[in-house]
Amino acid sequence: MTQPRFDVLCVGNAIVDVIADASDEFLASQGLTKGSMRLIDEGEAERLYGVMGPGRELSGGSAGNTAAGLAALGCKVGFMGQVADDQLGSIYRHDVQSLGVEFLVPPRSGIGATARSLILVTPDAQRTMNTFLGAAQLLDASVIDHSAVADAGILYLEGYLWDPEAPRAAMEAAIADAKAAGRRVAFTLSDTFVVDRHGPDFLRLAAKGKIDILFANAAELAAVTGEAEFEAGISKLAPSVPLLVVTHGDQGAVAVRGEERARVAAEPIGSLVDTTGAGDLFAAGFLAGQARDLGLEQCLKLGAIAAAEVIQHYGARPEADLKALAGDLLA
Template sequence: MTQLRFDVLCIGNAIVDVIADADDAFLEAQGLTKGSMRLIDEAEAERLYGVMGPGRELSGGSAGNTAAGLAALGCKAGFIGQVADDQLGAIYKHDVQSLGVEFLVPARGEIGATARSLILVTPDAQRTMNTFLGAAQLLDASVIDHGAVADAGILYLEGYLWDPEAPRAAMEAAIADAKAAGRRVAFTLSDTFVVDRHGPDFLRLANEGKLDILFANAAELASITGEQDFEAGLAILAPKVPLLVVTHGEQGAVAIQGSERARVAAEPIEALVDTTGAGDLFAAGFLAGQARGKGLEACLRLGAIAAAEVIQHYGARPEADLKALAGGLLA
């Protein structure tokens, strides 16, 4: 059997995260809703950066975080995302490649600045995200490496990138490539605001058989189904996709594949520091299990382990040895 170039190829926003501590009073003074994510322009990014406290600059972006987690778990991971030909773009590419992720898109000039997300973390570990998409939203279908997509076991897409027209077309093209090659497509809903804007489009993808694995959290599940009851929401969405994976905060996570259902509890942690990237790393663990042909429960446990690691420190990239934490689950 021919070995694939990638276990998972991820497409998403190439964003540098700037993470700083803040209190509720600061959020209120800036008119920010705690725990939310909003899109901002370059002027607001500069203004907010000027008034927030000292920050830690880390390469991020939802699918990029997932790719980093996959590499940390020993998977062959690739990433498609657009950066500008500037300092942050160079930092982002270097960071991704240093983690063992293959970065497939060259930097571009004259497209503005590389994207950044200003993340304010309150003492209760809630993160409030203010994202300037910059160059990331200019990912074009012309830069999609069709051969790389066809040579990946799973194509993973983030809902955040569905908003701008150009990257949406790029992801549609990649989906077509993956399906033509007989590969699986995984998609994450990303955020309730994304679902509110594009829920019908995501359901169209599911109804057309273009999605094989769909990731959501409890809030996104409620948003896309219109059903506040968790179990009722699962009953509505699960029949629409071959494999549905839904995280439920402290209550763990559920996976439903046809008539098979598995559930695991959240992993115990010593301290909750920053929830940034929890869903991204959960997806990494679950997809690592899928790439190795593991059962639903093992995949969920790998996701829970990876998510638990990332929420115990600042930043959305793993710091501990995920393979060691996973132990025999990866064998």
């Protein structure tokens, strides 16, 4: 097979993050559960924005963050996500393309506003996300660049985008393209609320051989397997996919591929500032290793390095030189 145009092509929600500090008392006053993610409508987005503290506006979205991390690690990356033909949409496209990521979906008019996520960060660095999906939930199968998908070594999909009907169909079309071209499909469960709604769908995809690499964190693993104990969850899910990757917070991460298993510790950090994007950047590091045919332990190490960088500052995009941090792993 010829060298692909993209090492990884990411498909996900194109969302502008608005990040603000908040107290536990503020979360309680708004009826919010710390560390959760909820979907809100445009009216609630405007109301909450009006009462939250000063925010920092940064381009985000789970798969978009992963694309940014992959580009920072020297990979050839494409991104497919829907933005509106508005100011936030222009900002998002510019931000992504400035990182060296090829944005493959044109903006659309008449579909409302570009998505935004209002992220409240408490002093313990936990983030509570309030997401208005807007235009992002209108990614349509008709705009999927089939040749680009077929020419990507790995297709990476975020579970968040599975919730609305239109992008679910778009993702299914992309999976079909990737499989027809003999490419690998990576999928992240994204959040327990997504698993609660669509866990059976994801397990069916795995059973049909449509997922080659599955990412989950400990909470998502428990939700999709019904096993509260971490190792029991891994034992139950690992046989369903060729490669299972599970992050476990400050306890590190595990990867299982058939009889092969690897585990790494979390990277040491100076200070924990904001956990937004930790899983996204971990996936970026791991996939960068996969694109280079590195071993499981090396891939996990790259993921841990990228995740450690992003949790030491606000925002879900890397600020330090990830290639320098990776050192000999990318030599």
